[in-house]
Amino acid sequence: MSPRPVVVLVGPPASGKSTVMRHLARRLGVEGRDTDTDVEEAAGLAIATIFAEQGEPAFRALERDAVAAALAGHGGVLSLGGGAVLHPDTQELLAAYAAAGGVVVFLDVSRPHAARRLRGDTSRPLLAGDAMTRWDELMTARRPVYEAVATLRVTTDVHGPRRVVDEIARHIERARHDAAPGTEEDA
Template sequence: MSTKPSASIVVLIGPPGSGKTTIGRLLAERLGVGFRDTDTDVEAVAGKPVSDIFVEDGEARFRELEHQAVRTALAEHDGILSLGGGAVLNEETQALLDGHHVVYLQVGLSDAVQRVGLGSARPLLVLNPRSQLKKLMEERRPVYERLAVATVVTDKREPAELADEIVRGLPA
């Protein structure tokens, strides 16, 4: 029996609106494995939506729960894993991603805004969502690029096409 922890087949990272959940579900279906989203895990632990965690408990508490969710998922889940857009900002999380097949879903501002919507309930995009999203994307891009073993540009492309591209890029 192996003592090596299971490793997710693919870990999807990227900003809000990049398609992590949609593409992740398609990938899981194509590969016949499970799909897991760490934001959903955080909500289950906290017993409330991410937006409520931010408002009631603060961003620091959310980031703590998020890191715990990522650590647990990386250790337990052997399918497709989608991380919240800011999860990669935690240095410990970055270290945990080493050795995993991390795919950065890169999206342009225009497509991200269309997907997220300007009336978004996303806590970090409440005031001036377009400007906030642009700032988040610019700040996080270097981290996404450094952690990824593959980058897939999602602009003006269908989720099925993107899932197929990711499958073709998986190691044999």
């Protein structure tokens, strides 16, 4: 049986997925993996270049494949690109992962905090132009999906990565305890 992620992080741009992934992986003593990095490595191009030269559909196909591979074979902390959850195949894979006891964390962030974090960031092709108007549009479309696939929601607004990691780690430990033989639910 191939490994499965200890936890999967989902959320919008500026929610802190990459930062939380690194800190949480270190805390849990496992490897962190970001599907955006997987896409760039597979394509041999930066995401912005993929969008510019091949378009969003080509990027989304690469992303879908990267997510499927990581969910099937990564045994650490997995961070998904912000729009990865929109593909029905990815939603099905996340639902199966969660049904098998996996933890999917929606890292939520408010608009004001996202605006502060995105100020001056030109690396996100879907936020080109008026970044916050685009961010609002993305969140309108994506929030229901993030909420549907998540088994835990953690707000990253006022808590630094350490507090967010503590909350996720506590949740993982409770989930492991509840699933262990001999717990009250099994008695």
